[in-house]
Amino acid sequence: MLSEEKREWTVTDIQKAVKLLLEEKNTLFDDLIKNLENNSELYEYMYNTLVSGLPTTYNINNPIIDLGHMFGYLVKDKNIFEVVV
Numbered sequence: 001m002l003s004e005e006k007r008e009w010t011v012t013d014i015q016k017a018v019k020l021l022l023e024e025k026n027t028l029f030d031d032l033i034k035n036l037e038n039n040s041e042l043y044e045y046m047y048n049t050l051v052s053g054l055p056t057t058y059n060i061n062n063p064i065i066d067l068g069h070m071f072g073y074l075v076k077d078k079n080i081f082e083v084v085v
Helices: 011-022 027-037 042-049 063-071
Strands: none
Touching: 011 063, 027 063, 042 063
């Protein structure tokens, strides 16, 4: 568990957070997985943006970006995965 002090997350902190999130099922991840499995272009775009760190331009007229925006994965002016709970 993280202490109350504000500091940057370490790799160990991120690994612990991922472990906590993956210990039980949740509908957010179920929907995310289903949406990415059903659309290989969206999967590839998200992978390239989040994992590979390839630069992208947010253009809502791009059907893949529009789809990512509709699902709530992409936000205008930011190419980030956003979790809205």
